[in-house]
Amino acid sequence: MSQPWTHVPHSPAYPRVDEHYVEPFWVSERLFQEEAFKGAIYDPACGFGRIVTSALQAGYPAYGSDKVDRGWDSTCQDFLKHTGMHDNIVSNPPFDIMQEFAEHALKLARRKVALIMPTARLNAAHWLMGANLETVWLMTPRPSMPPGHVIQAGGKVGGGKSDYCWLVFNKDYDDLPTVCWLKRDESK
Numbered sequence: 550m551s552q553p554w555t556h557v558p559h560s561p562a563y564p565r566v567d568e569h570y571v572e573p574f575w576v577s578e579r580l581f582q583e584e585a586f587k588g589a590i591y592d593p594a595c596g597f598g599r600i601v602t603s604a605l606q607a608g609y610p611a612y613g614s615d616k617v618d619r620g621w622d623s624t625c626q627d628f629l630k631h632t633g634m635h636d637n638i639v640s641n642p643p644f645d646i647m648q649e650f651a652e653h654a655l656k657l658a659r660r661k662v663a664l665i666m667p668t669a670r671l672n673a674a675h676w677l678m679g680a681n682l683e684t685v686w687l688m689t690p691r692p693s694m695p696p697g698h699v700i701q702a703g704g705k706v707g708g709g710k711s712d713y714c715w716l717v718f719n720k721d722y723d724d725l726p727t728v729c730w731l732k733r734d735e736s737k
Contacts, residue, residue, distance in 0.1 A: 572641050572665060572713075573692050574599055575733045580639070580663060580686065580715055581607035583731060587660055588636025593628035594650075600639055629653055641665040648676050651716070655680065661719050668712035683722040686715035686731040 577600045590604035595613025597620065604611035614624040614631075629649060638658045642650040644667060654662045661683075668687065671677075691712055715731065 572599060574603060576641075576665070576688060576692050576713075576715075576731075577603035577639070578606070579731050579733065581609070583686070583729075584661075584663065584684070584715075584717055586637045586639075590637050590639050591635040592640045593626075593631065593638060593654070594640045594642050596641070600641065604639065631657065633657065634659060637661045637663070639663040644670075648674070651680070651718075652676070655718060655720075658718075658720065660721075661717060663715050663717045665713055666716050668714045671714070677716070681718045681720055681722050682716060682726040683719040683724075684715075684717040685726055685728045686717065687728065688713050688715070688731050688733075690733060692733075 581603055586609060589610040589612070590601070592598075592600045592604075592611070592613035593615070595601050595615050598613060601611045601613040614626045614628070616625065616627050618625050629646070631653075634657055636659050638654040639662075640650075640654070642654075642664055647664070647666060647670070651662065651664055654664065666674075671685070691710065
């Protein structure tokens with residue numbers, strides 16, 4: 550059962566409802582084409598399971614959970630209270646708790662953490678300094694990330710108005726991050 554959330558303006562296209570915004574499949578498919586992971590993929594905010602599905606299709610063992618049952622075959626749990634270790638954590642986290650979510654993921658991941666973040670928030674994200682950030686993948690074209698309830702209701706999806714990126718942290722990396730383009734219609 551979903552918790553009630555306050556209405557806070559999020560973007561011109563969609564109001565903030567419950568921090569369940571759904572990325573198009575290409576966003577994670579392309580990440581797994583460009584970024585190598587060693588071991589299993591865990592998505593602690595799996596929503597409809599798109600990242601888990603893309604990881605499985607890319608040949609990785611993958612599983613997910615979410616705080617709210619959104620119809621994906623996953624365990625319901627609050628990630629911020631979770632203490633289990635995972636090889637890699639890849640997720641589209643709630644943006645309103647991005648820093649807390651990222652810091653917790655970095656404690657629980659053995660190797661890499663990859664998180665979607667609104668690109669406009671990068672300049673103010675001072676917490677990224679010294680956080681083993683290896684790569685910033687700028688997504689192009691802008692992915693449309695509507696709320697899950699819009700998709701469930703069969704609403705039209707398209708025409709993204711916000712820029713997003715993948716932040717890829719590597720526990721073994723200790724240098725300046727690289728900025729790369731992650732293009733929807735291009736692969737290795």
